[in-house]
Amino acid sequence: DYGTGMALSFFYGYLNIILPRSGKESTNLKEEIEIYTDTHGVTFPVPRLILLIPQSCICLDSLASDKFPNIEACPSLRERTLNVAGVKNRVYKNSVYKISDEKRKRKICVCAEYATPLLTFKTGWTSIGPQAKNFKKHRKEIVQKFYSTLRDLLKNNLEITDLCELIYYDDIDENGKFRDISQFIMS
Amino acid sequence: DYGTGMALSFFYGYLNIILPRSGKESTNLKEEIEIYTDTHGVTFPVPRLILLIPQSCICLDSLASDKFPNIEACPSLRERTLNVAGVKNRVYKNSVYKISDEKRKRKICVCAEYATPLLTFKTGWTSIGPQAKNFKKHRKEIVQKFYSTLRDLLKNNLEITDLCELIYYDDIDENGKFRDISQFIMS
Numbered sequence: 001d002y003g004t005g006m007a008l009s010f011f012y013g014y015l016n017i018i019l020p021r022s023g024k025e026s027t028n029l030k031e032e033i034e035i036y037t038d039t040h041g042v043t044f045p046v047p048r049l050i051l052l053i054p055q056s057c058i059c060l061d062s063l064a065s066d067k068f069p070n071i072e073a074c075p076s077l078r079e080r081t082l083n084v085a086g087v088k089n090r091v092y093k094n095s096v097y098k099i100s101d102e103k104r105k106r107k108i109c110v111c112a113e114y115a116t117p118l119l120t121f122k123t124g125w126t127s128i129g130p131q132a133k134n135f136k137k138h139r140k141e142i143v144q145k146f147y148s149t150l151r152d153l154l155k156n157n158l159e160i161t162d163l164c165e166l167i168y169y170d171d172i173d174e175n176g177k178f179r180d181i182s183q184f185i186m187s
Numbered sequence: 188d189y190g191t192g193m194a195l196s197f198f199y200g201y202l203n204i205i206l207p208r209s210g211k212e213s214t215n216l217k218e219e220i221e222i223y224t225d226t227h228g229v230t231f232p233v234p235r236l237i238l239l240i241p242q243s244c245i246c247l248d249s250l251a252s253d254k255f256p257n258i259e260a261c262p263s264l265r266e267r268t269l270n271v272a273g274v275k276n277r278v279y280k281n282s283v284y285k286i287s288d289e290k291r292k293r294k295i296c297v298c299a300e301y302a303t304p305l306l307t308f309k310t311g312w313t314s315i316g317p318q319a320k321n322f323k324k325h326r327k328e329i330v331q332k333f334y335s336t337l338r339d340l341l342k343n344n345l346e347i348t349d350l351c352e353l354i355y356y357d358d359i360d361e362n363g364k365f366r367d368i369s370q371f372i373m374s
């Protein structure tokens with residue numbers, strides 16, 4: 001089914017490549033974050049890749065947008081490059097964001113991004129064609145399946161289980177407004 | 188089904204992003220190749236992205252390997268960067284290779300790569316687990332479906348139909364050896 005396929009592709013085509021030790025630098029994601037904190041002198045409470053899985057599949061270009069005023073963009077982690085399927089030195093880059101923690105009056109850094117397959121899924125199924133009403137009909141169960149399959153794949157791969165955090169959430173409130181994602185990230 | 192899902196994801200998550208005019212430079216792939224030929228003074232008989240779709244799903248890291256001695260690696264096309272789903276400045280890069288055309292005693296350049304979803308499909312379905320025998324059983328029809336769906340998606344998107352060339356081929360001969368892909372590319 002579609003959700004399982006997306007999770008397999010995302011896991012074997014991305015997470016299982018960028019999270020463990022691989023590429024020229026041979027560092028895993030946690031070690032890349034440590035290098036970053038040394039270089040930039042910031043605080044990373046959660047030294048993992050935070051993956052946002054919004055039920056709506058709406059994935060903004062950047063988490064630092066006027067929708068989320070307490071999130072600002074930061075320099076990215078170091079790029080990783082690998083020769084993959086004929087693409088020489090394909091670049092893998094993870095973004096870092098600074099979140100203003102109002103309660104504790106501090107700023108914290110996180111390595112976070114949306115789970116890109118959701119954006120591709122939404123784009124593909126809502127482009128002109130018979131799929132568009134199928135998206136509305138099946139979206140919820142497909143995203144649910146994507147999340148649960150991904151969670152199991154991570155659990156069963158002990159080397160990278162602790163290098164990734166999935167946040168599966170209802171991102172739109174009853175008034176059609178975006179919920180504050182920094183709350184989800186900081187909890 | 189799996190083949191259709193791979194094609195939709197590859198088209199809307201990659202080809203429909205990198206082939207048409209997009210990103211900061213606002214050039215399509217053909218224009219990027221023209222910039223490359225001006226910069227490097229080489230010949231590109233086919234100013235398109237050549238996508239290799241091998242029936243075996245075996246995708247080598249690079250086309251310039253000792254398996255294909257008449258293919259050498261060249262500098263890549265200019266990188267395209269886009270903010271995608273929270274990844275700031277995600278890098279999209281296409282590789283260029285030089286092929287020795289023995290018949291005409293010349294060297295030609297091509298922009299080519301394997302269709303990455305096939306590598307991810309093979310990796311995912313042959314990792315430890317019940318999927319492994321399913322890969323052997325269903326591989327041929329899944330790759331066939333991937334190819335035909337991709338071909339139709341390209342046909343129906345006139346802006347990018349001529350920017351991409353699909354090469355669907357039986358890459359392994361009766362003795363289990365790789366066929367010479369330069370022959371497929373040059374024909």
Ligand SMILES: Nc1nc(=O)c2ncn([C@@H]3O[C@@H]4COP(=O)(O)O[C@H]5[C@@H](O)[C@H](n6cnc7c(N)ncnc76)O[C@@H]5COP(=O)(O)O[C@@H]3[C@@H]4O)c2[nH]1
Binds near residue numbers: 015093196201
């Ligand atoms: N050759 C090639 N070069 C690219 O830059 C590229 N980017 C995507 N793709 C292929 O297009 C399709 C759609 O991509 P999407 O982003 O939705 O899913 C991607 C995406 O969610 C994630 N991923 C892969 N590379 C990155 C990356 N650099 N940054 C963030 N996420 C990534 O993992 C999924 C599977 O990746 P691939 O299995 O490499 O093939 C993809 C996929 O088949 C590419 N193919």
